[in-house]
Amino acid sequence: MPFKGEIGSSLLELQYLTYLDLSLFEGSETSIPKFIGSLTNLRYLNFSGCNFIGTIPYQLGNLTRLVSLDLSFNNFDKVESLMFLSHLPALKHLEMRYTNLRQTTDWLRAINMLHSLLNLHLSGCGLSVVIPPPLSLANSSKSLAIIDFCVNEFSSSIFPWLLNFNNSLLSLNLELNQLQGQIPDTFGNMIALQHLNLAFNHLEGRIPISLGNPFSLETLDLSWNNLTGEVPNLSNFSFIKELRLPMNKLNGSLTESTDLLSNLEVMDISSNSMNGVISDIHFLTLSKLRHLDISLNSFTLNLSSYWVPPFQLDILIMSSCKQLEPHFPQWLQTQKRIIHLDISNSRISDGISDWFWELPPILMYLNLSGNLICGEVQKLPFIVDNFSAIDMSSNCFHGSKPPLPPNITVLNLSGNRFSRNASNLCSISGEYLNNLDVSDNSLSGELPDCWTNWKKLGILNLANNNFSGSIPASLALLPIEALQLRNNCFSGELPPSLSNCTGLKFLDVGENRLFGTIPAWIGENLPSLIVLRLRSNRIYGSLHLQLCHLTSLQILDLSNNSISGGIPQCLSNFTAMASNSGTVEIFDNSYSYLLDPWTTKGWYKDVPYVNIVMILWKGTEREYGNTLGLVKCIDFSSNNFSGKIPGEITRLVGLLSLNLSNNQLTGVIPHSIGHLNLLESLDLSANHLSGNAGLCGEPLPNRCPGEKVARPSINRGSENTDKRVGKREIITSGFYISMGVGFATGFWGVCCSLLLYRPWRHAYFHFLDRVGSWLYVRAVISIAKLQRML
Numbered sequence: 001m002p003f004k005g006e007i008g009s010s011l012l013e014l015q016y017l018t019y020l021d022l023s024l025f026e027g028s029e030t031s032i033p034k035f036i037g038s039l040t041n042l043r044y045l046n047f048s049g050c051n052f053i054g055t056i057p058y059q060l061g062n063l064t065r066l067v068s069l070d071l072s073f074n075n076f077d078k079v080e081s082l083m084f085l086s087h088l089p090a091l092k093h094l095e096m097r098y099t100n101l102r103q104t105t106d107w108l109r110a111i112n113m114l115h116s117l118l119n120l121h122l123s124g125c126g127l128s129v130v131i132p133p134p135l136s137l138a139n140s141s142k143s144l145a146i147i148d149f150c151v152n153e154f155s156s157s158i159f160p161w162l163l164n165f166n167n168s169l170l171s172l173n174l175e176l177n178q179l180q181g182q183i184p185d186t187f188g189n190m191i192a193l194q195h196l197n198l199a200f201n202h203l204e205g206r207i208p209i210s211l212g213n214p215f216s217l218e219t220l221d222l223s224w225n226n227l228t229g230e231v232p233n234l235s236n237f238s239f240i241k242e243l244r245l246p247m248n249k250l251n252g253s254l255t256e257s258t259d260l261l262s263n264l265e266v267m268d269i270s271s272n273s274m275n276g277v278i279s280d281i282h283f284l285t286l287s288k289l290r291h292l293d294i295s296l297n298s299f300t301l302n303l304s305s306y307w308v309p310p311f312q313l314d315i316l317i318m319s320s321c322k323q324l325e326p327h328f329p330q331w332l333q334t335q336k337r338i339i340h341l342d343i344s345n346s347r348i349s350d351g352i353s354d355w356f357w358e359l360p361p362i363l364m365y366l367n368l369s370g371n372l373i374c375g376e377v378q379k380l381p382f383i384v385d386n387f388s389a390i391d392m393s394s395n396c397f398h399g400s401k402p403p404l405p406p407n408i409t410v411l412n413l414s415g416n417r418f419s420r421n422a423s424n425l426c427s428i429s430g431e432y433l434n435n436l437d438v439s440d441n442s443l444s445g446e447l448p449d450c451w452t453n454w455k456k457l458g459i460l461n462l463a464n465n466n467f468s469g470s471i472p473a474s475l476a477l478l479p480i481e482a483l484q485l486r487n488n489c490f491s492g493e494l495p496p497s498l499s500n501c502t503g504l505k506f507l508d509v510g511e512n513r514l515f516g517t518i519p520a521w522i523g524e525n526l527p528s529l530i531v532l533r534l535r536s537n538r539i540y541g542s543l544h545l546q547l548c549h550l551t552s553l554q555i556l557d558l559s560n561n562s563i564s565g566g567i568p569q570c571l572s573n574f575t576a577m578a579s580n581s582g583t584v585e586i587f588d589n590s591y592s593y594l595l596d597p598w599t600t601k602g603w604y605k606d607v608p609y610v611n612i613v614m615i616l617w618k619g620t621e622r623e624y625g626n627t628l629g630l631v632k633c634i635d636f637s638s639n640n641f642s643g644k645i646p647g648e649i650t651r652l653v654g655l656l657s658l659n660l661s662n663n664q665l666t667g668v669i670p671h672s673i674g675h676l677n678l679l680e681s682l683d684l685s686a687n688h689l690s691g692n693a694g695l696c697g698e699p700l701p702n703r704c705p706g707e708k709v710a711r712p713s714i715n716r717g718s719e720n721t722d723k724r725v726g727k728r729e730i731i732t733s734g735f736y737i738s739m740g741v742g743f744a745t746g747f748w749g750v751c752c753s754l755l756l757y758r759p760w761r762h763a764y765f766h767f768l769d770r771v772g773s774w775l776y777v778r779a780v781i782s783i784a785k786l787q788r789m790l
Contacts, residue, residue, distance in 0.1 A: 007033050014039070021046040023070070030054065032071075037062040048072040048095070055079050061087035072097035072121070079104055086113040097148075098124035105129075108161075119146040123173070128153035143168045150175040150197070159184055171195040175221070179203055183222075188213035199223040199244070207245075212236025223247055223268070231269070235260045242266040246293065250274055254299070258282045268293040270317065275299065277324070280307050287311055295319035295342065307331045315340040319367070322347050328373065332356070339363055344391070345370035369393040369412070392416070393437070410435040414461065421445040422467055431455060439463040439484070449474050463487055463508070471509070473497040482506035486533065486614070489513060499525040508613060510535035510557065517541030518558070523549040530576070531613055535635070536560040548573040555613065559637040559659065566643035567636065567660075577632045577652040580678055616659065633657035637683065640664055645684075650675045657681040665689060 006027050011017070017039055023046045031052050036045070037059025045066060052074040060069075061084035069088070072095050080103050085091065091114050101107055101122070108129060111120065127149070144165045149158070154177040162172065166189045179201035187196070188210025196211070199221045206229035211220065217237060221244040230252030231245065240261060246268050253276025254269070261267075262285045275298040283289070289311040295318055302324040313335050319342050323329070326349040332341070333355050339362050349372035357379050369391045376399035377392075389410035398417035414437045422445040425438075434456045443462075446469030451457070460475075461484040468489040475483065476497035481504060490512040498504070499521035505528050515538040522532070523546030532550070535557045542565030543558075550556075554576050572578065616635055634652070637659045644667035645660065655676055661683040668691035669684065676682075696704040 009033070009035055011035075012038055016041055018042060018065075019044045022050065023048040025050045032057055032060070034059045036060065039063070041065060043067045043090075046070040047074070048097075049074070051075055053077060056082075056084070058084040060084050064088065064090065066091055068093040068095075070095040071099060074099060076100055081105075082107045082110040085110040088114065090116055092116050093119045095119070095121040096125065097121050100126060102126040102128075117144055120144060121146070121148040122152070123148050124151040126152065128155075128178075145170045147171070148173045149177070152176075153178050155179065156181050159186075163189070166190050167192060169193055173197040174201070176200040181205070183208050183211070183227075185210045187211055191216075193217055195219040197221040198225070201225055203227060205229070207232050207250075209233070209236065215239055218242065218263075220244070231255075231274075234258055237261065239263055241288075244268045245272070246270040248272050252276070254278060254282060254294075256281050258286070261286060262288070264289055266291040269297070270294060271296040273297065277302050278321075280304055283309060283311070285310065289313065291315040293317040294321060297321070300324055301329075301346075303329065303331060305330045308334055312336060313338050317342040318346060319344045320346065326350055326372075328352055328356070337362065340365045342367040343371075344368060347371065348373055351375040364388045365390075367391040368395065371395050373397065389435075407432055409433060412437040414439040414441070416441055418443060422447050425450070433457055435459040437461040439465065441465055443467065446470075447472050451475050452477055454478060458482070460484070471495050471498075476500045480504055484508045485512065486535075487511040491515070494519060494522075496521065502526065503528055505529060505552075506531045506613075508533040510537070510614070512537055514538065515540070518543060518547065518563070520544040520546040523547040526550070527552065529553055531555045533557040533613060534561065539563060542566075543568055545570055551575045553577065554632045555615065556633070557615070557635040558639065559616065559635045561639055563636075564640040564642065567641055567646055567649070567665075569646040569648045571634075571646065572648035572651040574652060577634070577654050580654045615657070631656060633659075633681075635659040636663065638662040642666070644668075645670055645689075647672055652676070653678065655679055659683045660687070662686040667691070 007022065007025070007029055011020075012035060018041050020036075020039070020042055021044070025047075027050075029052070031054040032047060034057045036042075037057065040062060042063050043065055045060075045063065045068070048070045049072070054076065055078040056071065056076060058081075060066075064087060066088050067090050069091060070093075076099055079099065079101055082101070082104055083106055085094070086109075094111075094114070094117060099122075102125075107122075107127065111117070142164065145168055147162070147165070147169065148171075150173045154174065156179050158174070158177075158179075162169070163186055169190050170192055171194060172190075173195070175197045176199070179198060180203065182205035183198065183203055185208045187193070188208065191213075194216050195218060197219070200223065203222070203225040204227060207222065207227055209232045211217070212232065213236070216239060218239055219242040220237070220240060221242070223244050224247040227245070227248040227250060229250065231250055231254070233255065234240075234243075235257040237243070238260060241263050242265060243261075244266065247270070250269070250272040251274060253274065258264075258267075264286055265288050267286075267289065268291070270293045277300045278294065279302045287310040290313055292313055292315065297320070300322045301318070305325070305327065309331055314337060316332075316335070316338060317340070321343075323346055326347060328348055328350040329343065330353070332338075333353075338359070341363065342365070344367045351374055357377075365388060367389075370393070372395060373392075374396040377397050388408055389412075390408060391410070391412040393412045394415035396417055397413070398419065400418065400420040409432050411433065412435075418438065419442040422443055425443075425448060431454070433454050436454075436457060436459070439461045440463070442465065444466035447462075447467055449472045451472060451474040455478075457478045458480060459482040460478070460480060461482070463484045463486045465488055467485070468491070470492035471485065471490055471494065473495040474497075476495065476499075478501070480501050483498075483501075483504065484506065486508045487510070490509065491514065493516035494509070494514065496519065499519075502525060504526050507526075507529060508531065510533045514534070518534065518539060518541070522529070523544065527549065529550050530552050532553060533555065536559070539558070539561040540563060543563065545568055548568060548570035551573060553574050556574075615631065615633060616637070632652075632654045633656055634649075635657070638661070641660070641663040642665065645665055647670040649658070650670050650672040653675055656678055657680060658676070659681070662685070665684075665687040667689065669689060673682075696702040
């Protein structure tokens with residue numbers, strides 16, 4: 001625990017002091033006292049987390065007996081040299097994690113002079129030096145066992161220096177650096193290596209088979225790189241305990257050699273391009289497995305319904321793995337200590353057995369979304385943790401909403417067939433609930449006024465249901481950041497109490513029956529608003545100038561209402577729209593889904609909550625979710641706006657879409673419209689705009705400069721040409737009509753007569769016979785005359 005006080009010089013009286021731990025000290029000193037260098041008997045010194053600034057006093061170099069030095073987590077900003085370390089010949093443990101060493105040019109030289117050094121921790125120090133070849137053979141310690149260089153800026157030039165420790169290195173951490181190129185085969189020469197972490201770099205190419213040479217390798221983490229090819233034969237990794245290869249470009253199938261990995265505890269090969277069938281054989285001897293993630297590949301699971309796994313999992317993630325049989329996996333019944341279960345998007349089309357709802361009460365995360373699981377949910381698994389999530393969206397569950405565990409944090413039941421009256425929502429009684437999504441169901445009735453039950457609810461999505469009545473005023477008692485009520489039957493006005501929701505960022509009440517004017521308090525009291533969508537209601541009146549106070553607004557949709565008056569010139573105050581910078585984070589991690597709640601590293605991986613908004617884009621209504629932060633648009637279409645288009649609107653250079661169609665706008669299009677160079681969709685149709693002589697291009701008759709003429713142009717005054725073209729078309733049409741009539745008359749007039757009247761038919765064939773005989777006789781006579789002449 002932190003403690004306060006003063007580091008007095010009276011410590012010098014302790015001449016035989018060998019152990020001094022002042023970590024997390026909060027005193028009046030702003031830097032390490034120089035007199036510490038006089039305690040020459042010190043063997044252990046810890047100043048971590050003391051918030052010291054400035055530089056590190058060189059007097060520490062007088063502590064020649066020092067074995068362990070920890071200066072991590074301080075705020076040093078003037079460290080230009082580490083050469084004081086060269087005077088510490090006994091130093092075995094050096095820890096300077098998250099110490100600013102960007103200005104230090106001699107750190108490697110100093111490290112190379114520590115011949116006794118065993119453990120070196122320099123993570124997060126801003127190191128990026130390119131190591132020249134001569135230093136790769138430096139006379140440094142040959143016994144370094146642990147090197148932690150994670151969260152720096154090293155390139156692959158660090159590799160030659162590491163080869164000096166082939167015989168001693170036990171653990172190497174280069175996570176979150178700038179490593180590029182292929183993984184060197186020489187890593188296989190590190191015969192003592194137990195832990196190798198190269199995650200979050202830019203490595204590419206295949207995983208070298210030589211990594212299986214150090215038979216002592218227990219942990220291999222190559223996550224988040226650009227590795228390709230197939231996973232090497234895992235039979236070489238017989239001692240491996242943790243294998244992490246997610247977020248690469250690996251392909252091929254998982255060989256059955258996995259059954260040789262009897263020590264494997266963690267296996268994560270998610271988010272690759274692997275395929276093939278995974279069967280019981282792959283897990284035959286994996287009795288120690290506790291974390292399995294094979295999600296987001298193209299695997300097909302062929303696991304027997306009577307299979308009893310040899311392991312007890314804590315974490316199981318099989319998202320997007322196709323089930324060979326669409327039944328719900330019965331073998332899950334054997335897992336008694338699972339805390340994280342994700343079998344989403346797995347093509348399961350089955351009901352859930354009753355045993356599933358009796359899972360052990362230690363579950364923290366459950367994801368069944370994106371399947372065709374049907375049936376009525378009687379209850380949900382009991383959850384004990386204060387940060388927990390259930391996602392059962394996009395299935396065909398039905399009935400009333402099930403009772404919830406009291407400690408639930410995130411609940412997503414959207415895209416199902418839940419029905420019944422809305423009063424059932426009052427049965428939710430979780431004081432930790434901060435994210436509730438029951439959109440796209442068949443819930444109906446008026447919303448109950450029981451929202452005081454949830455003191456932490458920040459995201460509420462009730463869209464696409466049949467809720468009716470007015471919007472409850474008690475919603476304003478929530479710490480709400482996102483309120484989505486679109487496509488229901490709500491009526492009345494927006495409750496004035498919402499003006500108290502000063503943290504509101506997302507407000508979508510489109511496609512309802514709300515009426516009244518747009519209240520001025522939206523602009524005055526909701527400064528954080530990013531999305532405002534009031535589309536397709538019964539709103540009238542003019543726009544208040546206070547609306548222009550929404551400087552963070554990125555999406556403004558007021559279309560399909562009865563709003564009148566002019567478009568305010570102050571719309572140029574929408575500074576978020578006036579910027580063409582990158583995406584904006586709409587929600588923070590406090591409303592994230594828990595993706596991986598329990599790793600050996602002790603940290604969490606979050607997937608931010610994705611809010612969906614419908615936007616009319618180029619005439620088609622589209623759904624935006626993950627890319628919502630990139631969208632900047634204004635839609636005032638189908639209202640009664642009048643007057644001119646204000647030129648100030650063209651200052652919103654970040655706009656991607658502007659729709660002012662179907663209004664009563666007059667005047668000319670602002671000449672500065674060309675400043676909106678990011679604009680992808682512009683609709684000004686169905687207005688009374690004038691003075692557009694400069695418009696050109698198809699289908700208009702005026703050609704733009706340099707435009708290729710695809711067909712003969714027809715000028716306005718070419719009436720004679722129009723007449724000639726019209727006559728030609730009439731003549732051509734008449735010719736084909738006459739030909740058709742003539743053919744029909746000739747064919748049926750002659751042929752039908754011969755078919756229907758026998759005497760004519762006999763006379764006709766008799767005539768043909770006589771003509772044929774005459775032609776034959778004439779031919780014989782002509783041939784005879786020719787022969788006599790010859």
